[in-house]
Amino acid sequence: MKRAARLVIFYTCLIGLWALLAQLKIWPAYLFPTPWGVAQELYDGFSDHSYWIAIAVSMRRVLIGYTISVVAGMILGLGVASNKFLEETMGGLLVSLQSLPSICWWPLALLWFGLNQNAILFVVIMGSLLSVTLAMEDGRKQMPKIYGMAGRNLGARGFQLFWHVLLPASLPFIVSGLKQGWAFAWRSLITAEMLYVSLGLGQVLMMGRETSNMNAVIAVMILIIALGYIVDGLIFKSMERHLQHKWGLTPAT
Amino acid sequence: MSSNIQNAAGPIPIPVDPRSTARAAGPRGKLGPASVGRSLPGISPEIAKVGLSEICLSYRTQSGERLLALDHINLEVKPGEFLCVVGPSGCGKSTLLHLIAGLHQQTSGQVLVDGKPVEGPGTDRILIFQELGLFPWLTVGQNVEFGMKMKGVSKAGRAEKTRYYLRLVHLSQFKDSYIHQLSGGMRQRVALARALATEPDVLLMDEPFAALDAQTRDLLHDELERIWAETGRTIIFVTHNVREAIRLGDRVVLLTFRPGRVKREFLIDLPRPRVLEDVHVAHAARAILDELREEINRSLEVEYSVGVRPHVVPGAEP
Numbered sequence: 001m002k003r004a005a006r007l008v009i010f011y012t013c014l015i016g017l018w019a020l021l022a023q024l025k026i027w028p029a030y031l032f033p034t035p036w037g038v039a040q041e042l043y044d045g046f047s048d049h050s051y052w053i054a055i056a057v058s059m060r061r062v063l064i065g066y067t068i069s070v071v072a073g074m075i076l077g078l079g080v081a082s083n084k085f086l087e088e089t090m091g092g093l094l095v096s097l098q099s100l101p102s103i104c105w106w107p108l109a110l111l112w113f114g115l116n117q118n119a120i121l122f123v124v125i126m127g128s129l130l131s132v133t134l135a136m137e138d139g140r141k142q143m144p145k146i147y148g149m150a151g152r153n154l155g156a157r158g159f160q161l162f163w164h165v166l167l168p169a170s171l172p173f174i175v176s177g178l179k180q181g182w183a184f185a186w187r188s189l190i191t192a193e194m195l196y197v198s199l200g201l202g203q204v205l206m207m208g209r210e211t212s213n214m215n216a217v218i219a220v221m222i223l224i225i226a227l228g229y230i231v232d233g234l235i236f237k238s239m240e241r242h243l244q245h246k247w248g249l250t251p252a253t
Numbered sequence: 254m255s256s257n258i259q260n261a262a263g264p265i266p267i268p269v270d271p272r273s274t275a276r277a278a279g280p281r282g283k284l285g286p287a288s289v290g291r292s293l294p295g296i297s298p299e300i301a302k303v304g305l306s307e308i309c310l311s312y313r314t315q316s317g318e319r320l321l322a323l324d325h326i327n328l329e330v331k332p333g334e335f336l337c338v339v340g341p342s343g344c345g346k347s348t349l350l351h352l353i354a355g356l357h358q359q360t361s362g363q364v365l366v367d368g369k370p371v372e373g374p375g376t377d378r379i380l381i382f383q384e385l386g387l388f389p390w391l392t393v394g395q396n397v398e399f400g401m402k403m404k405g406v407s408k409a410g411r412a413e414k415t416r417y418y419l420r421l422v423h424l425s426q427f428k429d430s431y432i433h434q435l436s437g438g439m440r441q442r443v444a445l446a447r448a449l450a451t452e453p454d455v456l457l458m459d460e461p462f463a464a465l466d467a468q469t470r471d472l473l474h475d476e477l478e479r480i481w482a483e484t485g486r487t488i489i490f491v492t493h494n495v496r497e498a499i500r501l502g503d504r505v506v507l508l509t510f511r512p513g514r515v516k517r518e519f520l521i522d523l524p525r526p527r528v529l530e531d532v533h534v535a536h537a538a539r540a541i542l543d544e545l546r547e548e549i550n551r552s553l554e555v556e557y558s559v560g561v562r563p564h565v566v567p568g569a570e571p
Contacts, residue, residue: 149356150386154400154451155376164403168390247389248433 033214038222041215050204051223058189058200059227061117065124066185070178073129077136078166091137094130102127102188106195120192120200127188128181135177139170172243179236186228201227301329301365302487303353303378303455308362310348322348324512326362330487332454337498338491339545340508340516341552346491347383349513350457353489354380366455376400379453383460385444387432393443394419394428400451418446421480438469445477449484458490462497471529474500478526495538495545500527507544510552517544 015035022034029037045051080086080094105126109119143166151165193202201220208216308326311319322345330336338346351357353364355374364371366378379400387396397418398411406414419425422442432440441461448456462470478501481488492498498505505519519541523533 144384146382146384146386147388150382150388152374153354153356153380153382153386154447155374155403156399157403160403164399165388169388171390243390246431248431 030212030214033218037215038218041213041219042222045204045216045219051219054199054201054204054220055223055227057198058193058202061120061193061200062124062185062189065121065189066128066182068121069125069128069132069181069185072125073132073181074136074167076129077133077138078140078162080133081137081140087137094133094137098130098134102184103191103195106192115196117198120189120196120198123192124185124189128185131177131181131184132174135174135181136170138177139173140166142173143170172247175236175240175243179232182231182236183228186224186231190224300332300368302332302334302367303330303489304328304363304365304368305349305353306363306365308349308352308364309360310345310352310357311360321512323352323359324514326513326515328506328515330455330489332487333485335481335488335490335501335503337502337505338489338508339493339495339498339505339541340513341510341545341549342493344508344510344548344552345513346508347459349508350380350459350489350491353455354378354457356380376404376451377453378455378457379448379451380457381444381448381459381461383463385440385461387440387443387447389432392429392431393424393435396432396443397446397450399447404451414450418450421449421483422446422476436469437465438473441465441469441473442476445480449480449486453486455487455489458488460492461490463492463494470497474529475526477501495541496529496534499523499534499537499541500529505541507541507548510548511555516548 019035022029022032026032042051080090102123105123106119109122113119113122147165147169148161151161156165189200190202190205192198193200194206195202197203201224205217205220205224208214208220305326305328308323309321310323311321314320326349328336338349340346348357352359353366353371355364355371355378366375371378388399391399394415398406398415401411401414415428416425419428422445424439424442424446427435427439432443435443444461462473465473474497477488490498490501495505499521502521505521507516507519508514509516519537521537523531523537527534
């Protein structure tokens with residue numbers, strides 16, 4: 001309750017400061033929008049359904065891209081972790097590739113897939129795949145060996161061993177990587193959407209720019225932050241809590 | 254030496270070199286019928302449940318030299334027998350269990366179960382690891398049914414057996430708890446139930462009670478003995494605690510320090526249930542400890558090869 005009260009006070013002050021600065025009219029309104037302008041924009045956007053559509057389109061893309069990244073990343077990470085040759089060769093390449101912003105793939109993606117949804121998905125996957133792969137590789141190595149041995153000892157083989165033992169055993173070690181992968185996927189998506197008439201949130205933001213509607217730009221920025229935060233809070237936080245409860249790990253404070 | 258403990262070789266002293274012991278018909282063959290402690294009705298002593306023949310294991314250390322860990326181990330374990338293996342730390346006794354479990358591969362020699370060579374892990378031999386290896390992401394009940402699930406036992410069958418084995422180890426109320434919520438002794442019992450639930454013929458136990466307090470250990474000794482009597486499993490139990498070995502075993506095998514060889518076998522035919530503090534147990538332990546102490550001193554010499562050479566105080570349990 002106290003925490004909630006502190007949050008309310010903090011955001012009230014923040015918006016109050018914003019309102020005050022806007023009210024002082026140091027900058028013209030088209031450069032520095034007011035809170036109520038943005039609120040009106042949000043209200044309009046939702047009531048004419050354009051924001052709902054943009055959110056649905058963007059979420060659908062990021063879900064597809066992220067799911068592919070997680071599945072492929074886990075397989076790739078597991079492979080790299082369990083093969084010395086791959087670890088020495090691919091391992092270093094993967095780490096260096098991670099310093100490349102995924103939007104750098106955009107020109108190639110356009111050539112390979114054309115100006116369509118697949119190009120965006122490709123950029124999203126390139127953004128999050130590496131995080132998941134590296135997290136999985138790391139998790140597989142950090143995971144105590146005893147679990148794999150115990151699993152084999154109790155008759156688990158091949159896919160059974162992966163699904164029932166190696167995957168759950170490495171989850172606490174990869175959950176932060178999964179989270180990071182999600183953040184990268186979300187950012188890559190918005191970036192890619194801004195470059196192309198895509199119906200997603202990124203494009204709505206760019207439309208705000210093109211029509212010099214700073215209210216819309218800020219409204220969409222708030223939406224992007226809120227969605228990222230909600231997914232993090234709802235999915236990853238509860239996943240972490242769940243794991244901590246099962247494993248008896250105390251939550252990091 | 255107490256009359257209750259007999260050297261498996263009878264009055265004839267065992268040659269120091271275990272290889273020559275092994276080549277002479279194997280340990281069982283040397284036993285007169287009078288020296289067999291607990292008779293196992295209906296089972297011919299010729300059929301070994303687990304047979305180790307000429308097992309050698311060597312591996313490369315980080316500095317690149319080859320280290321011989323196990324040297325021509327020959328051992329036969331009868332069906333339903335409770336065999337204890339003792340030896341100083343580093344003698345390869347845990348490794349021996351891993352080989353029987355099929356988790357590691359020996360360099361040469363053969364592990365036979367029911368006369369068939371072991372190729373990889375199998376649910377007929379379940380190992381209880383020293384660190385237990387219970388799955389923290391599963392509840393107690395799910396841990397116990399894990400092996401059955403892998404085998405493809407139906408849900409109803411699993412539930413019934415899980416209930417049975419949890420009752421056997423007195424953990425029925427903790428079916429839905431997670432592992433971290435249990436005490437050390439309870440975790441041991443979960444590991445035991447999980448191993449038993451796959452219904453293995455052979456139970457391999459790697460110093461399972463080493464980390465427990467004395468009271469809990471006494472309790473688990475009683476329970477293990479009861480479960481062994483109820484289920485008739487063959488148990489190979491590794492420990493560094495000689496009294497524990499005598500408390501539980503039909504036979505105690507002493508391994509030498511690096512490379513691990515069978516130094517001696519002792520037949521324990523004290524009446525069951527035995528009590529750790531019992532004078533006969535202490536007496537029997539003394540005989541084995543004397544032999545073990547030599548090996549421990551050798552291991553200390555190797556480990557403290559530079560500088561002082563501490564010796565084990567006579568009479569102290571390792």
